[in-house]
Amino acid sequence: MKEITDKELKEVLRKHSKWLECISEEPSVWLKPSKEIEKCGEEGERANLSGVNLKGKNLRKVNLSRAILYGANFEGADLSRADLSGATIMGVSLVGADLFKVNLRGADLSFSNLSETDLTRADLSSTNLSGTDLSEANLSGAYLYRANLYKADLSRANLFGAYIVCADFLGVDINSIKNFPNRNKQRGDT
Numbered sequence: 001m002k003e004i005t006d007k008e009l010k011e012v013l014r015k016h017s018k019w020l021e022c023i024s025e026e027p028s029v030w031l032k033p034s035k036e037i038e039k040c041g042e043e044g045e046r047a048n049l050s051g052v053n054l055k056g057k058n059l060r061k062v063n064l065s066r067a068i069l070y071g072a073n074f075e076g077a078d079l080s081r082a083d084l085s086g087a088t089i090m091g092v093s094l095v096g097a098d099l100f101k102v103n104l105r106g107a108d109l110s111f112s113n114l115s116e117t118d119l120t121r122a123d124l125s126s127t128n129l130s131g132t133d134l135s136e137a138n139l140s141g142a143y144l145y146r147a148n149l150y151k152a153d154l155s156r157a158n159l160f161g162a163y164i165v166c167a168d169f170l171g172v173d174i175n176s177i178k179n180f181p182n183r184n185k186q187r188g189d190t
Contacts, residue, residue, distance in 0.1 A: 009054075013047065050069060056075070071091045074092060082099075084103060096116050101121045110128045110129065111130075112129075114137050115137060116137065119134075119139045120142070123143045135155045136155070139159045141161045144164045146167065148168045149167060151171035153172075155177070156178060159180050164181060
């Protein structure tokens with residue numbers, strides 16, 4: 001696991017912000033080969049924090065949309081109100097992290113560990129959570145429109161007030177979920 005100083009992290013976030021600005025101004029950048037998309041403009045660079053230890057870091061309200069975060073450690077980190085939309089976050093550990101009102105729309109969190117995580121009012125629409133450990137996670141009021149939860153572990157997770165439409169719950173033991181709406185349905189989706 002790679003370590004990163006607060007100063008280095010601040011610089012990664014600054015360059016990522018410039019990269020996001022640049023790609024929004026140049027939509028044609030997405031037609032380029034993927035290696036050329038990693039940089040945009042003179043200072044813009046896509047954040048790649050793969051394998052980085054961010055345990056306990058304060059990342060409240062950061063914008064890491066479309067960032068690459070394979071295998072990073074976010075245990076106990078504060079990501080409340082952060083924007084991680086479209087980010088690649090596969091195989092990460094977010095155990096005990098604060099993800100209150102986080103934007104994970106379209107992100108790929110497959111095979112990650114989000115046990116005991118606070119996802120209250122999180123936007124998980126079109127998010128890939130297949131094979132993810134969400135045991136004892138708080139998903140109260142979460143937005144799960146078209147979320148892929150195929151074979152996710154939701155044992156003792158709380159879905160009170162969650163907005164669940166067209167979500168894939170195939171392979172999930174819905175009987176172990178707290179406050180799961182429409183528990184009597186036999187289909188895997190709601």
